[in-house]
Amino acid sequence: DGGITQSPKYLFRKEGQNVTLSCEQNLNHDAMYWYRQDPGQGLRLIYYSQIVNDFQKGDIAEGYSVSREKKESFPLTVTSAQKNPTAFYLCASTIGQGNEKLFFGSGTQLSVL
Amino acid sequence: QKEVEQDPGPLSVPEGAIVSLNCTYSNSAFQYFMWYRQYSRKGPELLMYTYSSGNKEDGRFTAQVDKSSKYISLFIRDSQPSDSATYLCAMYNSGYSTLTFGKGTMLLVSP
Numbered sequence: 229d230g231g232i233t234q235s236p237k238y239l240f241r242k243e244g245q246n247v248t249l250s251c252e253q254n255l256n257h258d259a260m261y262w263y264r265q266d267p268g269q270g271l272r273l274i275y276y277s278q279i280v281n282d283f284q285k286g287d288i289a290e291g292y293s294v295s296r297e298k299k300e301s302f303p304l305t306v307t308s309a310q311k312n313p314t315a316f317y318l319c320a321s322t323i324g325q326g327n328e329k330l331f332f333g334s335g336t337q338l339s340v341l
Numbered sequence: 342q343k344e345v346e347q348d349p350g351p352l353s354v355p356e357g358a359i360v361s362l363n364c365t366y367s368n369s370a371f372q373y374f375m376w377y378r379q380y381s382r383k384g385p386e387l388l389m390y391t392y393s394s395g396n397k398e399d400g401r402f403t404a405q406v407d408k409s410s411k412y413i414s415l416f417i418r419d420s421q422p423s424d425s426a427t428y429l430c431a432m433y434n435s436g437y438s439t440l441t442f443g444k445g446t447m448l449l450v451s452p
Contacts, residue, residue: 232384261439268349270444271385271429286439318384328373328433328440332384 230255234319234333240341241306241313249304249336251319257331258324260302264288265316265335274317277302278324306338314339344368347430347443356452360417364430364443367411371432371441374406376415379427379445388428389415420450 232253241247253260262274273286277296291310296302302321306313316337320330347364354360362376373392377385389404391397397404403416413432417424430443 234384268444270347271442273439276439316382320384329375329387329390330377330385330431330440332386334384335382337382 232319232321232331232333234317234336236336237334239336239338241338242341244308246305246307247313247338249306249317249319249338251302251304251333252300253302253319253321253331253333254300255321255331256299257321258299259322260296261320261322261330262286262292262294262302262304263318263320265318271318274304344441345430345432345443348446349444351447351449353449353451354420356420356422356450358420358450360420360424360448360450362415362417362428362430362446362448364413364432365411366413366432366441368432368434368441369408369411370434370436372435373433374404374413375431375440376402376404377429377431379429381426385429417448420448422450422452424448425450 235250259278261276263271272288275294277283293305319333345366376389378388379385391404394406394408401418405414427445427447429445431440433440
């Protein structure tokens, strides 16, 4: 079945540690996105990529990094510079080309130890 | 003024009630409007997608867009406990490449 797979479902980070969240899609979508969701805050865009080897910062990119080496994969690294990383992280994709019907993964809950 | 305003709720209704969920927005350039449903600790799923003003119906769900008032609605008829979730509105202008989301309204349907 086609879809977006995020892993792990739960992740714990120690102080000063970088952690990487995985996002893989087999929908053959061009565009991929990372959102952060905090209680009462809605969805905030971290990074997005419309094509392989290219990505743009969203509204809250500080303390995060991404790569897009393959069409299917868009991993997100939460660096030690992100001082408040505890949140629910959502990966999404669209066909692109102006079609913004986002399809979401099931999310990763990141917590600080 | 925030770009998209949505009452966070919770909105509590009895089973069988008609539910009305709403968003207002300030950017008149928005052309495409969506409603997503999100169950607790799950990814949002697309419920309704509409372009410009008017109504769109899908089963128990009706999406309504009034661009003159910058107001969109989602109506749920014969609400069920399984409809209990957070409903997010989203919208965009074809000139942009990212969606603007509301903060979501939590709906609770009691048996």
